[in-house]
Structure formats: C-alpha cells, structure tokens
Amino acid sequence: MLKKKVEDICNRQVEREGYSSNLYLAMAAWAENEGFSGVADWLYAQAEEERIHFLKFIRYINERGGKVLIPAFKKPPAEFKGVGEMFREVLKHEEFITASINEIVALTLSEKDFNTHNFLLWFVMEQVEEEKNARAILDKLRLVGKNNMYQFDRDIMSLRIPSQPPPVA
Numbered sequence: 001m002l003k004k005k006v007e008d009i010c011n012r013q014v015e016r017e018g019y020s021s022n023l024y025l026a027m028a029a030w031a032e033n034e035g036f037s038g039v040a041d042w043l044y045a046q047a048e049e050e051r052i053h054f055l056k057f058i059r060y061i062n063e064r065g066g067k068v069l070i071p072a073f074k075k076p077p078a079e080f081k082g083v084g085e086m087f088r089e090v091l092k093h094e095e096f097i098t099a100s101i102n103e104i105v106a107l108t109l110s111e112k113d114f115n116t117h118n119f120l121l122w123f124v125m126e127q128v129e130e131e132k133n134a135r136a137i138l139d140k141l142r143l144v145g146k147n148n149m150y151q152f153d154r155d156i157m158s159l160r161i162p163s164q165p166p167p168v169a
C-alpha cells in the first residue's frame with residue numbers, strides 16, 4: 001500500500017508527464033505548420049513517449065493500492081519563436097522533470113518505500129537520455145546555423161536515441 005505522501009507525489013508526476021506529452025504535441029503541431037516535418041516527427045514521437053511515462057505512473061499507483069487522480073492540464077503554448085528557442089524550452093522542461101523525479105526518489109528513501117524507489121530507477125536513467133537528446137539537438141542547431149535548416153529538419157530523426165521500453169510493472 002502506498003503511503004499518502006508517496007501517492008500524492010506520484011499523482012503530481014502523473015500531471016507532469018501528461019503535460020509533457022501535451023507540450024510536445026503543441027510543439028509538434030506548431031513545427032508541422034511551419035513546414036518542419038522532421039522536427040514535427042521528432043516531437044510527435046517524444047509526445048508518445050511521454051504518454052507512456054504518464055500511463056506508467058497511473059498503472060503503478062493503482063498496482064500499489066493508491067488512488068489515481070487524472071488531472072486537468074494547463075494549456076501548453078501554441079506559438080514558438082523558432083526551432084532553436086523551442087528546443088531550449090524542451091531542454092529546460094526535461095531538466096524540470098529530472099528534478100521532479102529526483103524529488104520523488106528522495107522521498108521514497110526518507111519514507112523507506114523501496115518498491116517505489118525501484119520503480120523510479122528506470123525514470124532516472126530515462127531522464128539522462130532525454131536531456132542528452134535535447135542537448136544533442138541544440139549542439140547540432142548551433143552548428144548548422146540559420147542557413148541550413150532544411151538539412152537539419154531532414155536529419156533530426158537520426159539524432160533521436162529511442163528510449164528503452166519501460167519494464168512491465
């Protein structure tokens with residue numbers, strides 16, 4: 001049975017993972033509209049991964065006898081200043097999610113909830129990959145500059161490190 005404190009913080013993460021999926025969907029829709037179909041593909045794929053993270057927390061809370069609260073989500077932005085600016089937001093958002101996962105890890109240790117701690121280890125590794133992906137894209141964007149966005153858009157999917165499927169809970 002999940003302790004209330006752990007249940008609450010896991011529900012907070014349900015909201016954050018669901019919002020992440022919506023945020024990347026908003027970014028994907030914007031990029032597609034601007035003609036960056038490669039960037040849009042990358043972001044649609046990322047939105048799917050976030051939905052898997054969202055579901056994973058939901059299923060975990062239920063499996064441990066907790067109560068899942070499906071939240072209302074804040075509306076993500078619909079406009080972005082450009083591809084570079086958008087990927088800086090992706091990195092900032094992933095750093096926020098990493099900090100959020102780390103807070104849950106810290107709580108599970110202080111509450112001696114080693115089952116939830118074990119469940120979170122996959123997310124700890126996943127965040128390393130997600131930040132690495134965003135940084136790799138920002139590095140590439142610095143190299144291509146403004147003049148070769150066509151090639152960047154064509155090649156962005158090759159920069160994608162697919163995440164490992166989450167272990168079956």
Ligand code: FEO
Pocket residue numbers: 017020049050053094097130
């Ligand atoms: Fe599910 Fe990108 O954090």
